[in-house]
Amino acid sequence: MADTYSPCPSCRAVNRVDLERLADGKAPVCSRCKTPLTLDGAVSAVDGEGLQRLVSSSPRPVLVDFWAPWCGPCRSFAPVFREAAARLAGEAVFAKLDTEQSPEIAGRMGIQASPTLVLFQGGSERARQPGALPLDRLVAWLRQSAAA
Numbered sequence: 099m100a101d102t103y104s105p106c107p108s109c110r111a112v113n114r115v116d117l118e119r120l121a122d123g124k125a126p127v128c129s130r131c132k133t134p135l136t137l138d139g140a141v142s143a144v145d146g147e148g149l150q151r152l153v154s155s156s157p158r159p160v161l162v163d164f165w166a167p168w169c170g171p172c173r174s175f176a177p178v179f180r181e182a183a184a185r186l187a188g189e190a191v192f193a194k195l196d197t198e199q200s201p202e203i204a205g206r207m208g209i210q211a212s213p214t215l216v217l218f219q220g221g222s223e224r225a226r227q228p229g230a231l232p233l234d235r236l237v238a239w240l241r242q243s244a245a246a
């Protein structure tokens with residue numbers, strides 16, 4: 099099923115979102131407090147706390163793009179990440195974290211390159227990829243890492 103999970107930026111509840119219903123033009127809101135969710139396609143923008151909530155409660159692998167607004171490669175990678183999220187909906191959950199807005203989590207995780215991709219599974223880090231990947235390699239890397 100084409101769904102994903104998205105943490106509410108207000109009450110912090112992790113929402114299951116049916117992406118097929120979004121395709122009808124419905125704006126996604128938190129089922130608990132009705133705050134709009136930070137979903138762009140199938141990618142949630144998260145902060146440090148949202149990331150922790152999502153990683154600890156998602157039943158599927160969570161791929162996080164640690165990016166920065168000043169980083170050119172991050173901006174060119176964004177549409178690739180968005181496309182991968184659409185292609186792998188129902189298989190993995192996609193989120194992006196702005197390391198300039200949340201420098202403490204980026205520091206704690208030792209993020210050095212921009213962008214850096216981190217795959218979480220079962221609440222902890224499973225694999226890490228410093229630097230952007232083309233779409234096909236990204237999909238292959240994620241599937242291989244999640245199955246390992």
Ligand code: ZN
Nearest residue numbers: 106109128131
């Ligand atoms: Zn909420």
